[in-house]
Amino acid sequence: MKANNENPVYAYDRLEQLTSWDSDWAGLRVVVAGLGVSGFAAADTLIELGARVVVVDGNDTEANQTKATTLSIVGAAKTLLGAGSMDSLPLVEGQPAELVVTSPGLPPALGILADARDQKIQIWGDVELAWRVREREGRKTAQWLCITGTNGKTTTVGMTESILQTAGHKAIAVGNVGTPILDALRDPVEYDFFAVELSSFQLHWTYSLSPLASVVLNVAEDHVDWHEGYxxxxxxxxxVYENTQVACIFNANQDEIVRMVEEADVVEGCRAIGFWADTPALSMFGVVDRLLVDRAFLDDRRHQALEIAAVSDTGQLPTKHTVENALAAAALTRAAGISPEQVKAGLQNYEPGAHRIQLVANTHGVLWVNDSKATNPHAANASLSSFSPVIWVAGGLSKGVTYDELVQNHKDRLKAVVMIGTDTDALQSALDRHAPEVPVHNMTQSVLLSNQTDGAAVMQLAVAKAHEISEQNDTVLMAPAAASMDQFASYADRGNAFIDAVTDLVNQINS
Incomplete structure (x- = not known):
């Protein structure tokens, strides 16, 4: 790894000097693009700092109008809502903006952002802004442990938060997980640590971030349209690895991630610490005899390893995926000085969130597992790898991905596929090519259903069909490998529909 010796891009004099809450933000002309959770937090923070803020959002909804009213009351210069408002960069009180702060989901090609680049106006995300204001006179500065990856981010962030809190630290999960970092920074609580979940969208707009420790959990093709290529x-x-201070944690199974660490521009002395769910090499975390072990953060690591926890401590269903997440969380927190005993206790105390390899029921020898958060093939691969034989509930909005590799890898464990969703052609074609002997039952096309976008009705049919064909020792796994918005409001709505349908089924069986 290389030592860090470069400045961020667009290093303009005034912006370079904005490195703390107490810097001179007064009068800075800022356009905030997007009025979602992170956009509102960014605008509110900048107004509090004394900046002149124009907020822009393409959706003129009742919720956005309420937010706009609130921001006007606290001092926003102007709020622009509705169609066309994000086609170009507005002036701020008659003068060009000095900075644009964008919400993470807005694509770089969007007119307002393209306009800013053409005018050579720097664009930050809310994460970059949060990093710039993290230090504040008279308050403790939290250390950042940063987590990204195609899948597993939320689980790993939650495990990291649990370990830190169990160890007696004031810690909070922030970022893409739901709580904006800027809100946590303005919280009266003075945190010791932030466990920061970062999406690729958020990372795209960061320049000066310097975490205590960082990790890329895994990578696979996702959001390639937004990024214009893999x-x-x-x-x-x-x-996420740039400017890391103590440890770059990496999944040693993936060459792409190994190269990221090798090429990262880090603080001098930063270590590279690998992990995998196998016997660890030197300076790695791994698994030996169903135990998670540390061969990195101990003096005699050439000849010894520290026991961290048992595989059974990593969750109700300790799959390879959850074990890898636990190893990453353990490595991050060990880099922060947490003892092995505290790591173990934190993993035991962690309560997994819903919709990620979540056990819903175990009835008459059949496991019912909800993995609605598996919104792409890579995520579905993790849960499919963990069970056999599987009745796979799958389908939804494919987002242009292919399913050939996923089906090829798991065709021998598939007992049947129960299909939901309205965009299932790619999945059906992959099954036809690589698993023609596996029965497929398409619930959306069922003649019993008059409204194919009624997700709850589709899910009831899917669960009934899965029950009909299931036998003892089967697993019914709802891991759609697709987005949910064709038939559901969100992946959580889809997961809840599955849980409700399974609960109804179990009640019927037991009545």
Missing amino acids: ANYLADKAR
Whole structure:
């Protein structure tokens, strides 16, 4: 790894000097693009700092109007809502903006952002802004442990938060996980640590971030349309390692991630610490005899390893995926000085969130597992790898991905596929090519259903069909490998529909 010796891009004099809450933000002309959770937090923070803020959002909804009213009351210069408002960069009180702060989901090609680049106006994300204001006179500065990856981010962030809190630290999960970092920074609580979940969108707009420790959990093709190619997606994920202070944690199974660490521009003395769910090499975390072990953060690591926890401590269903997440969380927190005993206790205390390899029921020898958060093939691969034989509930909005590799890898464990969703052609074609002997039952096309976008009704049919064909020792796994918005409001809505349908089924069986 290389030592850090370069300045961020667009290093303009005034912006370079904005490195703390107490810097001179007064009068800075800022356009905030997007009025979602992170956009509102960014605008509110900048107004509090004394900046002149114009907020822009393409959706003129009742919720956005309420937010706009609130921001006007606290001092926003102007709020622009509705169609066309994000086609170009507005002036701020009659003068050009000095900075644009964008919400993470807005694509770089969007008119307002393209306009800013053409005018050579720097663009930050809310994460970059949060890093710039993290230090504040008279308050403790939290250390950042940063987590990214195609899948497993939320689980790993939650495990990291649990370990830190169990160890007696004031810690909070922030970022893409739901709580904006800027809100946590303005919280009266003075945190010791932030466990920061970062998406590729957020990382795209960061420049000066310097975490205590960082990790890329895994990578696979995702959001390639937004990033305009897989290479750009990888480059944005790799930003998490830039300027890391103590340890770059990496999945040693993936060459792409190994290269990220090798090429990272880090603080002098930063270590590279690998992990995998196998016997660890020197300076790695791994698994030996169903135990998670540390061969990195001990003096005699050439000849010894520290026991961290048992595989059974990593969750109700300790799959390879969850074990890898636990190893990453353990490595991050060990880099922060947490003892092995505290790591173990934190993993035991962690309560997994819903919809990620979540056990819903175990009835009459059949496991019912909800993995609605598996919104792409890479995520579905992790859960499919963990069970056999599987009745696979799958389908939804494919987002242009292919399913050939996923089906090829798991065709021998598939007992049947129960299909939901309205965009299932790619999945059906992959099954036809690589697993023609596996029965497929398409619930969306069922003649019993008059409204194919009624997700709850589709899920009831899917669960009933899965029950009909299931036998003892089967696993019914709802891991759609697709987005949910064709039939559901969100992946959580889809997961809840599955849980409700399984609960109804179990009640019927037991009545």
